[in-house]
Amino acid sequence: AQSVTQLGSHVSVSEGALVLLRCNYSSSVPPYLFWYVQYPNQGLQLLLKYTSAATLVKGINGFEAEFKKSETSFHLTKPSAHMSDAAEYFCAVSQTGANNLFFGTGTRLTVIP
Amino acid sequence: IAGITQAPTSQILAAGRRMTLRCTQDMRHNAMYWYRQDLGLGLRLIHYSNTAGTTGKGEVPDGYSVSRANTDDFPLTLASAVPSQTSVYFCASSQSTGRSYEQYFGPGTRLTVT
Numbered sequence: 001a002q003s004v005t006q007l008g009s010h011v012s013v014s015e016g017a018l019v020l021l022r023c024n025y026s027s028s029v030p031p032y033l034f035w036y037v038q039y040p041n042q043g044l045q046l047l048l049k050y051t052s053a054a055t056l057v058k059g060i061n062g063f064e065a066e067f068k069k070s071e072t073s074f075h076l077t078k079p080s081a082h083m084s085d086a087a088e089y090f091c092a093v094s095q096t097g098a099n100n101l102f103f104g105t106g107t108r109l110t111v112i113p
Numbered sequence: 114i115a116g117i118t119q120a121p122t123s124q125i126l127a128a129g130r131r132m133t134l135r136c137t138q139d140m141r142h143n144a145m146y147w148y149r150q151d152l153g154l155g156l157r158l159i160h161y162s163n164t165a166g167t168t169g170k171g172e173v174p175d176g177y178s179v180s181r182a183n184t185d186d187f188p189l190t191l192a193s194a195v196p197s198q199t200s201v202y203f204c205a206s207s208q209s210t211g212r213s214y215e216q217y218f219g220p221g222t223r224l225t226v227t
Contacts, residue, residue: 009153032213034215036218041220041221042220042221043117043203043205043218043219043220043221044156044203044205044216044218045218046215046216046217049213049215051213090155090156094213101158101216103155103156103157104155105153105154105155106155
């Protein structure tokens with residue numbers, strides 16, 4: 001079975017502060033992991049993905065995530081938040097194929113000026 | 114480059130009515146998907162198609178049907194809408210069904226069943 005848990009449905013940070021969005025996964029085989037971002041009234045856009053190569057994955061817009069097998073985590077970080085980062089972020093896990101992509105419930109990021 | 118288009122953008126539908134949500138992609142992707150997004154539940158897979166001519170059931174398929182007559186189009190039909198089908202519906206596609214392939218999403222259809 002596979003699943004993801006995103007801790008914190010809402011996260012608020014000040015502009016310029018560190019962004020940390022948490023994702024823990026459950027998978028019976030080595031997982032492939034994804035982070036997507038959804039801006040208001042839009043579809044989801046891929047931020048980055050882990051596919052068993054480097055454990056530190058760099059994505060678009062300055063985001064990165066580190067795969068930690070021992071902690072079953074794939075947390076998303078950005079050193080300095082920008083107002084344009086305000087959006088909803090979804091972690092997803094794929095165990096057996098693209099038609100078995102399971103999404104977390106999402107974390108809404110608010111950036112305070 | 115349009116990517117994935119969905120129509121309509123939004124719709125208010127009376128319960129019991131039939132409705133087809135349209136989805137077209139121009140990326141020549143083999144696989145396509147329909148999700149519904151509900152507050153606090155994230156995205157849940159309704160149906161998918163690995164290639165033209167084949168379809169499969171996802172996590173929440175009841176009350177929905179799909180067809181895949183060609184590579185580009187993947188319509189989702191609600192035969193007799195119920196209020197619990199009020200949701201935002203996203204169509205997505207991926208180049209292949211391998212698990213490293215990311216999915217690309219359309220802009221969504223907001224459906225309200227009254």
